[in-house]
Amino acid sequence: MPIKSTDSPEHAHFDAIYKFIAQEVRGFGYQPVRGDKINQPGNINKETVKYLAEADLVIADLTDLNPNVFYELGVRHALRRSGTVLLIDESRTEAVPFDLGYYRVLSYRSGSPEDIVQLTEQLRVTLQEIGPADEPVEFPPSHSPVHDWYPELPPDLLAKARSASDADLRRELEQARKDLERYRRREKQDSTGIDLADTDVRDLVRQLRQAAQNRALPEHIMRDADEAAAARNSADFLAAVEALLTSSHFIAPRDFQKLAGLALSLGLEAVTEGLLAEGLARFPTDKDMLQALVQRRSRSRDANTRKQAKKQLAAWAGIDLETAELLPGFDADKAVNDIGFLAEILYRENETEHGMKILESARQRDERGVLLPLYARQLGWLGQAKEAINAYREALRNPTPNQECIRWFANELHNHGYHVEAAEVYLLEAFFDVDDANGFVDFSSEVSFHMYGYYALKSIPKGSVLDTGPRDLPPKITRRHIREGLEMGISCNDIDADNIDVIERTLQRADLDLNLSQENVGRYTKDERIAWLRDTYSLVRSDLTAELPIAVRLVSGPLIPADDD
Numbered sequence: 001m002p003i004k005s006t007d008s009p010e011h012a013h014f015d016a017i018y019k020f021i022a023q024e025v026r027g028f029g030y031q032p033v034r035g036d037k038i039n040q041p042g043n044i045n046k047e048t049v050k051y052l053a054e055a056d057l058v059i060a061d062l063t064d065l066n067p068n069v070f071y072e073l074g075v076r077h078a079l080r081r082s083g084t085v086l087l088i089d090e091s092r093t094e095a096v097p098f099d100l101g102y103y104r105v106l107s108y109r110s111g112s113p114e115d116i117v118q119l120t121e122q123l124r125v126t127l128q129e130i131g132p133a134d135e136p137v138e139f140p141p142s143h144s145p146v147h148d149w150y151p152e153l154p155p156d157l158l159a160k161a162r163s164a165s166d167a168d169l170r171r172e173l174e175q176a177r178k179d180l181e182r183y184r185r186r187e188k189q190d191s192t193g194i195d196l197a198d199t200d201v202r203d204l205v206r207q208l209r210q211a212a213q214n215r216a217l218p219e220h221i222m223r224d225a226d227e228a229a230a231a232r233n234s235a236d237f238l239a240a241v242e243a244l245l246t247s248s249h250f251i252a253p254r255d256f257q258k259l260a261g262l263a264l265s266l267g268l269e270a271v272t273e274g275l276l277a278e279g280l281a282r283f284p285t286d287k288d289m290l291q292a293l294v295q296r297r298s299r300s301r302d303a304n305t306r307k308q309a310k311k312q313l314a315a316w317a318g319i320d321l322e323t324a325e326l327l328p329g330f331d332a333d334k335a336v337n338d339i340g341f342l343a344e345i346l347y348r349e350n351e352t353e354h355g356m357k358i359l360e361s362a363r364q365r366d367e368r369g370v371l372l373p374l375y376a377r378q379l380g381w382l383g384q385a386k387e388a389i390n391a392y393r394e395a396l397r398n399p400t401p402n403q404e405c406i407r408w409f410a411n412e413l414h415n416h417g418y419h420v421e422a423a424e425v426y427l428l429e430a431f432f433d434v435d436d437a438n439g440f441v442d443f444s445s446e447v448s449f450h451m452y453g454y455y456a457l458k459s460i461p462k463g464s465v466l467d468t469g470p471r472d473l474p475p476k477i478t479r480r481h482i483r484e485g486l487e488m489g490i491s492c493n494d495i496d497a498d499n500i501d502v503i504e505r506t507l508q509r510a511d512l513d514l515n516l517s518q519e520n521v522g523r524y525t526k527d528e529r530i531a532w533l534r535d536t537y538s539l540v541r542s543d544l545t546a547e548l549p550i551a552v553r554l555v556s557g558p559l560i561p562a563d564d565d
Helices: 009-026 046-054 067-079 113-130 145-149 157-162 166-186 201-213 218-230 234-245 253-265 269-282 287-297 303-317 332-348 352-363 372-381 385-395 403-415 419-432 438-451 479-490 497-510 526-540 549-556
Strands: 058-061 084-089 105-108
Touching (some): 009 058, 046 157, 067 157, 105 113, 218 234, 218 253, 218 497, 332 352, 332 372, 352 372, 372 385, 372 403, 403 419, 419 526, 419 549, 438 479, 438 497, 479 526
Parallel strands (some): 058 084, 084 105
């Protein structure tokens, strides 16, 4: 904060604000030190720079637009990517300069007690995003325009320099120069990775034609990776990934996420995280990439990694992880994904009760019911199956249901031996997205479970999950439906290695043969798949799903117009 003489009104103002701030930051384990205790008016000394470089948290009050404060803020922005909080008293200063308008500034009016209380609440939210002093979050938000413009810079320049020898530092500087040059070149490239600056159009066409003939364009390599994953050929998949990463091609963030998903389907967990980390290194300001990496780490086997992920997810969701209280500004619609992954970590760590506490707290501010599927899943994890089924049915009365909700509903039924009922719900999942193989192949799998004795016998107590025990398979459902469901799944555009696994196990269980080669793909059009779903659902339909909006559309709605398939 600005330095003023102790008998000035300005000093009294900043002294009062400091006391409020100091109390809040101490609660997060930070030890506050006032700027006027380490500096002299008109002089930025070594001790000041030391604090600006080494402090994990710097709070700058921009009130009165003091030049010294802005100079010190510039030093801080150059040295540290995160951990800088800006304040301004709107009763004394109208606005911050335009250059800082992009960054969050906590505003207050010093004459208003309500504003001071609101300031401390805003500060608490910001500190939650940064993390306490002893356990900072792994990926805090950027507070520095310098690091936003040059993402290749280490987040903490001083710490990085101290940890490297002179030779290491020179090598890293050279690598940073190369990375920066690649970053600049990327702005001049199209999606093929070919430099468009000063390129003759004939040369450009020649390069593109050569790359296309060699199947070396990014879309070719991505297709190779996709096909290798579907065939569960890890060697070919890794070869395609290597070809992409070692080439000069531009790889979009969505492609990194897709490759990571394919690697995970092959059980290549280290490759999955490595791809997400590489994507984040290339696109450090891409929030979706950051979320994907944190969500992946939420499922890590390492407890410390999960701990960091929990803190980050809670901060994003706007929830106090320890108390399950909602922070100011909580928005259920924005927080739903982060709460879902957070609840999953807590379930894996046998803290399901705490996960339910968080969900119950969040549902108090959930006006549209977006958290109800998560609540139903949580009930299932707590062993309250009947309550979970009722919650799923309530969630699916929404005219625009969530596909995951349908799937979790079917899974809950499967887990309690209700295979015919689960098959009924999987048909609704297939109708939700008729280009996705999941619902089709899982329907066939459930029918094979029941038909060939792989199911819980009716020793399940009546009323334990539904009001009756598991149903018998309708007599008109035969082995033909198992085969057709699998064929429908193979015809889908969206089919992955997990689907192939389910198909193979179902074929073995039902003692069926089926050609899984590529020539079967596309055998059934979208309209034909919907017609099959309508006919088959009519054979298994029950009161469990009959009144749900998606079931009504399946039975009586018009066929979806066919597209290219």
